[in-house]
Amino acid sequence: EALRLWGGRFEGGPDQALARLSLSTHFDWRLARHDIAGSRAHARALHRAGLLTDEQLEGMLEGLDRLEADVASGVFTPVLEDEDVHTALERGLLERVGPDLGGRLRAGRSRNDQIATLVRMYLREEARAIADRLLDLIGALADQAAAHPDAAMPGRTHLQHAQPVLLGHQLMAHAWPLMRDVERLRDWDRRAAVSAYGSGALAGSSLGLDPEAVAAELGFPASAENSIDGTSARDVVAEFSFVTAMIGVDLSRLSEEVIVWATKEFSFVTLDDSFSTGSSIMPQKKNPDVAELARGKSGRMIGDLTGLLATLKGLPLAYNRDLQEDKEPVFDAVDTLHLLLPAMTGMVATMTFHTDRMAELAPQGFSLATDIAEWLVRERVPFREAHEIAGACVRECEERGIDLPDLTDEDFAKISPHLTPGVREVLVVPGSLASRSGKGGTAPVRVAEQLERLRAGAREH
Numbered sequence: 001e002a003l004r005l006w007g008g009r010f011e012g013g014p015d016q017a018l019a020r021l022s023l024s025t026h027f028d029w030r031l032a033r034h035d036i037a038g039s040r041a042h043a044r045a046l047h048r049a050g051l052l053t054d055e056q057l058e059g060m061l062e063g064l065d066r067l068e069a070d071v072a073s074g075v076f077t078p079v080l081e082d083e084d085v086h087t088a089l090e091r092g093l094l095e096r097v098g099p100d101l102g103g104r105l106r107a108g109r110s111r112n113d114q115i116a117t118l119v120r121m122y123l124r125e126e127a128r129a130i131a132d133r134l135l136d137l138i139g140a141l142a143d144q145a146a147a148h149p150d151a152a153m154p155g156r157t158h159l160q161h162a163q164p165v166l167l168g169h170q171l172m173a174h175a176w177p178l179m180r181d182v183e184r185l186r187d188w189d190r191r192a193a194v195s196a197y198g199s200g201a202l203a204g205s206s207l208g209l210d211p212e213a214v215a216a217e218l219g220f221p222a223s224a225e226n227s228i229d230g231t232s233a234r235d236v237v238a239e240f241s242f243v244t245a246m247i248g249v250d251l252s253r254l255s256e257e258v259i260v261w262a263t264k265e266f267s268f269v270t271l272d273d274s275f276s277t278g279s280s281i282m283p284q285k286k287n288p289d290v291a292e293l294a295r296g297k298s299g300r301m302i303g304d305l306t307g308l309l310a311t312l313k314g315l316p317l318a319y320n321r322d323l324q325e326d327k328e329p330v331f332d333a334v335d336t337l338h339l340l341l342p343a344m345t346g347m348v349a350t351m352t353f354h355t356d357r358m359a360e361l362a363p364q365g366f367s368l369a370t371d372i373a374e375w376l377v378r379e380r381v382p383f384r385e386a387h388e389i390a391g392a393c394v395r396e397c398e399e400r401g402i403d404l405p406d407l408t409d410e411d412f413a414k415i416s417p418h419l420t421p422g423v424r425e426v427l428v429v430p431g432s433l434a435s436r437s438g439k440g441g442t443a444p445v446r447v448a449e450q451l452e453r454l455r456a457g458a459r460e461h
């Protein structure tokens with residue numbers, strides 16, 4: 001006869017079809033460790049409330065220890081009849097300490113306040129683990145930036161050549177959003193750090209249990225202010241899912257660049273063999289699958305978030321079984337990031353940049369035209385006029401099929417008397433880069449400072 005936590009008022013067991021629909025152990029079993037930790041804290045709360053003797057508490061804790069060891073070693077696993085992780089573990093406890101003692105633990109708690117608390121415990125651990133893997137990737141981007149302090153490349157807007165930038169500047173433009181993702185995870189934790197234990201099914205407990213003490217034992221600085229909210233809100237899960245989706249999007253943006261850079265046409269990077277794949281038919285192929293999978297899986301994580309939000313929308317208070325659907329999407333996002341982040345870090349760390357090719361292309365496409373205009377402004381020419389003059393230089397070059405530095409002093413003087421030979425200092429990439437020396441600009445001195453700040457920020461986490 002299967003253990004059910006709610007058999008009393010029912011004549012028979014559930015139909016097979018319902019039992020199969022209801023089953024969640026295939027995904028919530030990963031919370032077994034947290035469930036047992038919650039049971040220990042709850043047993044102590046019952047003891048403090050005078051509902052367990054010293055001896056009963058000791059027996060209960062000893063039984064939970066044995067159960068935990070058997071779960072860890074795989075000796076104890078859920079069976080098909082166990083509806084969920086909570087049911088399976090109650091069966092495990094009953095088998096170890098007997099029904100008289102084991103049957104006392106459930107007093108004053110519900111699977112509703114249990115699951116709300118366990119998911120938070122689990123996600124808080126994962127938030128720290130994901131942040132650490134993000135910091136690895138940020139470190140790899142920072143190391144590549146540091147290894148190429150002078151490498152210039154074409155900076156783009158609309159995917160068109162815009163202005164030359166330092167490769168390190170471009171790489172760190174991917175590191176900063178990832179750093180904000182780390183901060184988002186830290187910041188999320190402040191709102192997630194609330195235990196729902198003590199909320200019971202929805203209305204709280206009549207047994208004199210101390211929710212704050214249980215919270216403290218489970219590593220939460222506070223317990224829920226409102227037992228209905230404690231058992232029914234999943235905004236904390238949705239917010240976590242947003243951060244994982246955002247990380248996915250940030251990885252996807254970086255990946256798209258890597259994919260484009262690795263094309264024959266760009267030839268900016270070569271990926272290491274250990275982070276590339278081949279083709280089953282085309283012997284020459286070397287494909288950037290890590291980046292493509294990151295780009296693809298970002299869609300999956302966006303789906304995890306939107307699926308969860310759709311589940312939550314329109315649910316009345318308090319607990320509804322719909323809420324069981326919060327777990328698979330968020331677990332999927334966690335698992336996806338644990339696969340993705342180490343691969344991304346390895347790909348970035350082992351990537352070879354072809355800096356000569358990047359430097360050669362940096363000034364092409366008239367990407368120094370803005371430098372002419374800003375040089376003229378520094379010569380006190382109104383920007384409107386400076387823009388016109390620089391545009392005329394571009395037009396002249398285009399007509400003659402040459403580039404801006406190919407214009408002679410006479411050509412410049414003919415276009416405008418303001419264009420003295422001094423303009424040439426910004427018509428070379430290093431001069432252009434050095435001139436963008438305000439904070440946040442691509443001048444090598446600023447980029448070196450930026451790298452220091454990025455690394456200092458990473459150390460703080």
Ligand code: ARG
Pocket residue numbers: 024028084111112115321323324325327
């Ligand atoms: N498996 C359930 C969930 O994930 C646990 C709570 C079940 N509560 C209930 N009254 N059936 O949400």
